[in-house]
Structure formats: structure tokens, C-alpha cells
Amino acid sequence: METTFPYEIPDREIYRYLGYRNALPDEAVLQKIALCKERLIKDVSPKAIWQYYDITWQDDTTLLLEGIPVRSQNLSRNIADCHRICLLAVTLGPAPDRYIQKAEVTAMSDAVIYQAISAAMIEAYCYHINGLIRKEAEEEGYFLRPRFSPGYGDFPLEFQRNIGDLLQMAKNIGITLTDSLLMMPSKSVTAIIGLSKTNSECKEAGCEVCNKSATCAFRRI
Numbered sequence: 001m002e003t004t005f006p007y008e009i010p011d012r013e014i015y016r017y018l019g020y021r022n023a024l025p026d027e028a029v030l031q032k033i034a035l036c037k038e039r040l041i042k043d044v045s046p047k048a049i050w051q052y053y054d055i056t057w058q059d060d061t062t063l064l065l066e067g068i069p070v071r072s073q074n075l076s077r078n079i080a081d082c083h084r085i086c087l088l089a090v091t092l093g094p095a096p097d098r099y100i101q102k103a104e105v106t107a108m109s110d111a112v113i114y115q116a117i118s119a120a121m122i123e124a125y126c127y128h129i130n131g132l133i134r135k136e137a138e139e140e141g142y143f144l145r146p147r148f149s150p151g152y153g154d155f156p157l158e159f160q161r162n163i164g165d166l167l168q169m170a171k172n173i174g175i176t177l178t179d180s181l182l183m184m185p186s187k188s189v190t191a192i193i194g195l196s197k198t199n200s201e202c203k204e205a206g207c208e209v210c211n212k213s214a215t216c217a218f219r220r221i
């Protein structure tokens with residue numbers, strides 16, 4: 001099968017987004033998942049852009065990025081010893097929204113399945129891009145902190161606009177923002193990743209699943 005998405009999509013994640021915990025979906029649902037997944041894999045157009053920036057600190061909870069003050073206690077703790085960050089934006093393109101909107105009219109259960117698969121796909125794509133960034137960072141002697149997205153904790157959602165401007169998201173990968181700061185296409189992610197000279201052996205999946213989170217000074221929340 002021709003594919004624009006050669007990245008592994010863990011079935012377990014799709015089931016989790018669909019609300020299955022330990023049980024497996026029945027055969028009819030599994031077949032529907034396989035069909036919807038095949039369509040999405042064929043039609044998505046994953047794109048990513050990332051850039052590195054030096055940052056300075058105005059105070060303990062405010063960093064300066066290209067002269068823009070970014071105030072957030074949670075973000076500042078997470079990247080407290082970083083003087084360099086990576087700004088990242090990724091998207092699956094418009095196909096998931098098209099499939100979801102069409103299914104919302106014809107078969108709501110299919111819309112839920114498209115939602116779950118595309119959520120697992122954007123996560124899988126972020127994982128892939130994160131790996132490329134990690135490799136680049138390590139070549140420069142840096143270690144990555146977990147991704148930190150606007151709207152998470154007290155990191156203002158409004159910072160989406162700054163990321164949009166700095167990365168020229170609309171021009172480069174086709175992500176635009178609505179007045180209420182939602183991204184279009186909806187299966188898109190933006191984030192800051194701290195680059196530290198200290199190897200904290202951070203978990204790709206984030207502080208929530210890290211066994212050091214109870215004691216780590218850099219945990220996100």
C-alpha cells in the first residue's frame with residue numbers, strides 16, 4: 001500500500017483513546033479501525049517545522065524568547081537550567097478533519113474512530129520528530145526536556161500566536177489559528193522543548209509517566 005505515514009501507530013493507544021482499558025474491541029470494531037486507519041495512512045500529509053533559539057531569563061518565572069516575555073511557572077520549572085530551546089510545530093494536514101466531519105454526518109461511531117486513530121497518529125509523528133530533534137541536540141552536547149505545549153499548566157495558550165509568527169506556521173506547514181486559538185488542521189501540535197547540558201534522562205512520554213517525577217526539580221506540573 002502506498003503510504004504517506006511510515007511511522008508505527010500503537011494499536012493500544014487507539015484503543016485507549018476509544019475508551020478501552022484492558023479489554024480489546026470486538027471483531028466488528030477492529031475491522032472498522034483497520035479500514036479507517038488504512039484510509040488515514042494513505043491520505044494524511046504530515047509536516048513539521050522546528051527551530052532553535054537562545055533564551056535569557058528575566059526572572060525565575062519569565063523567559064525571554066526573541067525579546068518576547070513568556071511567563072509560566074510550570075514551563076520555567078521544566079526548563080529552569082536551559083538557555084536554549086527548540087520551538088516545534090507538527091501537523092497531519094487536513095485529511096483527518098475531512099474524514100471526521102464527513103463521518104459526523106453519516107456515522108458518528110466512525111467519527112469517534114477517526115478521532116482516536118488520528119490522535120494516536122499525531123502522537124506517533126511527534127515521537128518521530130522528537131527523535132530527530134534529540135539526535136540534533138545530542139550532536140551539540142544537549143539533552144532534551146519533555147515537550148511543553150501552550151495551554152498546558154499555566155503556560156498561556158496565547159503563546160500559540162508567537163509560535164505561529166516565529167515558525168511562520170501558516171506559510172511553512174499550513175497551520176492557521178482561529179480567533180479562539182484553536183489550530184487548523186485540528187490534528188496539529190505546537191511545543192517548546194528545553195535543551196539542557198544536564199542529562200536528566202527525561203521520558204519521551206513526559207513527566208506523568210516518569211519514575212523520577214516525585215523528586216525531580218524540573219517536572220512539568
Ligand code: SF4
Pocket residue numbers: 078145146200201202203206207208210211212213214216217218219220
Ligand atoms: S520528571 Fe522525568 S521527564 Fe519530567 S523533567 Fe524530570 S526527569 Fe524529565
